[in-house]
Amino acid sequence: MRITKTLGLAALLAMTAGLAHAQDLRIGLQEDPDVLDPDQSRTFVGRIVYASLCDKLVDITPDLEIIPMLATGWEWSDDGTELTMSLREGVTFHDGEPFNAAAVAANIDRSKNLDVSRRKSEVKSIESWEVVDDYTIRFTLSAPDATLMAQFADRAGMMLSPKATEAAGADFGLNPVCAGPFVFKERVQQDRIVLEKFADYYRADEINFDSVTFLPIPDTTVRLANLRAGDLHMLERLAATDLASAEADDGLNVERATSLGYQGITINIANGPRADNPIGQSAAVRRALSLSIDRNALNQVVFEGAFAPGNQPYAPTSPWYNTAFPVPERDIDAAKALLAEAGHADGITVEVQVANNPVQTQVMQVIQAMAAEAGITVELAAKEFATLLADQSAGEFVASQIGWSGRVDPDGNIHQFMTANGGLNDADYSNPDMDKALNEARLSNDPAVRKQSYDAAIALQQEDMPIIYLYHPVWIWALDEKVAGFTPYPDGMIRLHGVSVSE
């Protein structure tokens, strides 16, 4: 009896010791991710999960330089239509399948040809590919595409086990198998996603957790309360209004990075009959609205000064920002003069649709008050996001307050919005010079050459103003002070390499 007791006690001790060692990192997300298939998913939080689950061909540095990940090197042909990549050797997928050139080929094929793939447009320029040897692959493009490497640094570059994709087809997301630092263990929708350490990961020494649990907690106050109560180790997207209180808390650390995205007001210029009004027809009126806005005050009032005021698709801190057009000071007189020039000295009325969440509504209410002083009456139409999007794409809007999550390559923030046939050009804006500048920017892999094209495009945008840019969100992470080694990235991802928690 005594022996049984002792043994039981020993077993209990061993178990608790094991528990103390088995470290689980708990991360609070703002939303529940959608389907966990990189070829089908679309949410930002989904990408945060992938950062621990699925390694990509290449990655980025915090300064947005492309660096090796599963591909160790790459080379462009002189005419920019051939890309040869050498691949890392000795890498296996979570199911034990080897990673090699054939696996890359299968992945690109899936991104391009799976009927419901959301990645089609991102890898459109790839015309064909050739497995040169086990660890070398060559892509042939239909035309030079400077954006391709940045696509490989995101979902289009995530490598999935070909065996698993073949077996699961479109249902791959229910049990994803990749080559990242953690293996998918379980998911309870709206509750948690649990990943376990992948023992055979090629950089296993940089991973300090036995498992990582992602917990979707939409309410920002509750998310922070969970962190303070010790139920979370870190959370993404701390509300700007909670920033001061989190910074004052000794138990917490705050990290931030200006995002690649923006928020702005898209003006309907030629998309159906609703474009037929002063602001749709006159660039001067659009510039007047822009000048009536005090972007710094907007940032102070709504975001406690934590975000980055902006006037271009790139944040002022971005290397692609055109410094010839700094964020304008508010100028009511100039705004009134522009209105008068356009023949609307008595003022105009503009209906702006806005997503019915408290933050975006507040943004527009501040702008409403500011614009009124310049003689622009802003009427707000609050809509639920799905409705707002449908109306915007159908041309059922005069002006629409909407944003973009941002892309690593500068092309992603402007080409689709400003070119005449761009997929996201809901304004139906068209200017041949703009098309020329933005198409040219895709041809060269030389950043200096591309910068010239983007500078030209921004100059045109400042003149025509189909989108009035307002600000760039700043990613704010709050972490338990015991968490060390976290690096903020402008893409908002959480990379766990080198992150640790002290006991």
Next chain:
Amino acid sequence: MLAFLGRRILIAIPTVFLISVFVFTLQHLLPGDPILVMAGEERDPEIIAALREKYRMNDPITVQYLAWAGNALQGDLGISLRTQQPVLELIAEKLPVTIQLAVMALIIAILIGIPAGVLSAYKKGTWIDWLANIIALSGLSVPNFWLGIMLILLVSVRLGWLPASGYLPLSEDPLQSIRVMVMPAFVLGTALAATLMRHTRSAMLSVLKSDYVRTARAKGLREGVVLVKHALRNALVPVVTVITLLFGELLAGAVLTEQIFTIPGFGKLVVDAVFNRDYAVVQGIVLCTGIAFIAMNILADAAYRVLNPRMSDQ
């Protein structure tokens, strides 16, 4: 009793059919396009076309309904547009969670509401009556989400007594599961307790004035026996009706409570599904909730008969 149940179930069938038609059509009348949401930020026309084809969005709505209803009759409620999980699996996963929350909330509500109602009726006009009324009124007036956040800040962040949010299945760790659920159940239960208290009080007041209670007292029965065995038992009939009706309110209240405490139940599922225009999930949930609501009503009718056998003749 069996004939009664059979009759009620037969009457329920057309109701369920009507619910399904309403949900299906009303949802498609909602502005906003699920495919546009699903296609992602890029809204690639090629992808949109492929998705429309896959989810049969190009078919006329009647064809879509018949296909859905046909599958539903065979127990297949389709798959979630957002995560591709089968809807039935999702519901089976979430239902126990919300039921646990609802049952715990109901227990809390009954434990507080009924004794408070009895007491305030018995002590009518005294300070006890007033106090119970004040507590009941504040329970009704304080919004769920505010009480929830205040409790999290006090009990979890300040005192560290209970976890702030989350969920553990009862089967995995019963004690911890109840610990996690206590706060949300309390938040949900207090509002109901107030309603229950008011109804118990007024039912008790009218019963206490009736002849048979006077007779019971005249017989020399102890006051406790009169109150519980004679008065309360009869007063409970309208209260049971209220509890059944409250069950619907519980499900509605669970939507907010689950959102605040991040409990992965029905309420959270339906909110996310509506915002994402995840048609199949919304349809599945409303259908199941409708059936559950009808079942509760049938059970309530059966309960009347047990509490008051005279009702069986009617």
